[in-house]
Amino acid sequence: MSHAVSSPDGRIEVTILLAGGVPYYSVDRLGREVIGKSRLGFVLRDGRVFNRGLEIGDVTRSSYDSTWVQPWGEVREIRDHHNELRLEFVESAPGLCRMTVVFRVFNDGLGFRYEIPGQPGLEQLVIMDERTEFVLGETDNAWWIPAFMGNRYEYLYQKSPIRDLEAIHTPLTIETADGLFLSIHEAALTDYASMALRRTKDNTLECDLVPWADGTKVKASTPLVTPWRTIQIADEPGELVTSYLVLNLNEPCRLEDTSWITPGKYVGIWWGMHIGKYTWGSGRNHGATTENAKKYIDFAAKYGFVGVLIEGWNTGWDGNWIQNGEIFNFTTPHRDFDIEEVTRYAAERGVGIIGHHENGAAIYNYERQMEPAFYYYKRLGIDMIKTGYVGTRVNKTEWHHGQYMVEHYRSVVEAAARHRIMLDVHEPIKDTGIRRTYPNMLTREGARGMEYDAWSGDGGNPPEHTTILPFTRMLSGPFDFTPGIFDLFFNQYRPNNRSNTTLARQLAHYVVIYSPLQMAADLPENYDGQPAFQFIVDVPADWEDTRVLHAKIGDYVTIARKDRNSEDWYIGSVTDENGRTLKTSLDFLDPGREYVAEIYADAADADWESDPLAIDIYEREVDYTTNLEINLGPGGGQAIRIRPVNE
């Protein structure tokens, strides 16, 4: 017996069937198989299973079409248009257990989740395994990072045939043999373990829930609603970037007033620590001193940055903080940091301070102090906090991605919302679209950011890194990548490291890598007197619209975004280690309107290895009929601001 549900445009069809009491689903697009017959269900600790001996119970259908507005984001409006099918599965014997699987099919993919209602004898349950499968094509390839590793999500993406994969994180991006592009991920990860994927046979991936230290996967009570398992489907990789399916599967905003949530750009006492100019801990080179903070505040005020991040301001950094996170104190500043004076000085100049809570993954210590620490910051006028969870296991026992931490990260978002605090989370749980429900969850790390260029023993992020991120990590949500390094060699501090880009490419990252909070990461002295800095001053962090103009995963990407608060458009384009010219139509501009393009381009001889600083900055008139040739040097990029003439 089978049931089917299609996308509103009829192109995607999901079929759910029961074979010998076992539930399966499959997905076709335009009659071609995208996901083969894949199993559904669970194994519980008490021996009960929700994956065989089942019959189909109630079946209900509905359709939905409405448009909602993001308080901030990569586009203003998002249309949620889907068909829903709810299928109840009932155990034929002996316990008559019931569960419902809900499918929502959109024009750009689908999501499904399990609902286990309250029922006699099943008030509490422990999930030992979720049996959700994704059967892919025999010759499909994937861009992936490994799961169950010490550095969380911070690995370079690799491309391999599905049959060579082991355990990997989502979002997982797949190029099918048919030339389609898929992203497998999850939405609304709440009170549950996060989903890694493990290849079980041939080209079959199975949900591999991140376990608790005791080996169980999810401890829950009924009614239980799991996160959505999502499959986005696109003809072109750029369509994955502009698919908002994961957000559509999250609950609407729970905050009545979001006017206090403000995207923007920031600077910080930060890069100096990563290259070794400053220390987080106390001593001669301590970065977070009152005097230094004032210098950064002056710089932020001069150029209109909304915030100054100050790391290493509190006690707990001295010694091996990664091992000793339990001594971090979140209300005691170092002696050379007068926090009252710094916050007063900043407020006087209209600059916000971005607080910092690195907890070294010592969660007991952090949770004990969190409320007083939020009060402390709020009293000082600090309403944005960067958190950090460095370490391979939290409390030295649990994964960063298991249910324990899913619940912790959420409790921080909720507590922050109560205090009207915005968050930037480093070493986070992966993004599953929670920002829709809690827009104070502004941005996060969860991938290899710019800091790897400062100290990584493998030479930092290779040029192709940011040509892959938009189609992989970025599909989950905003990334605090921290672009904007102008002194690409920092020889004075770290002669064996460098940033593997051209200068123009550093600018392009502000458009290519979306974040509502963007850092100008370099030392202020490296920006002074640099004409290229004007682009960082101008570029917004909140967008009306987003278009992907070129996309070849691992080779190049060009993205255009329209400012939310003006008629300006911005373009960012980056390439891998190969230089190239990309022909670019500006047909997204308003017809009949004249514009000026302010272009920050790799100079003719620019090359990330031999001549990375060679940049040409110039203006030209453009309109919607213009075809630009974007020239990118090896490892290079181009950034463009397009503004209407005389407006």
Ligand code: NOJ
């Ligand atoms: C790692 C974070 O990614 C980085 O931004 C921060 O400076 C350090 N941890 C210290 O908290």
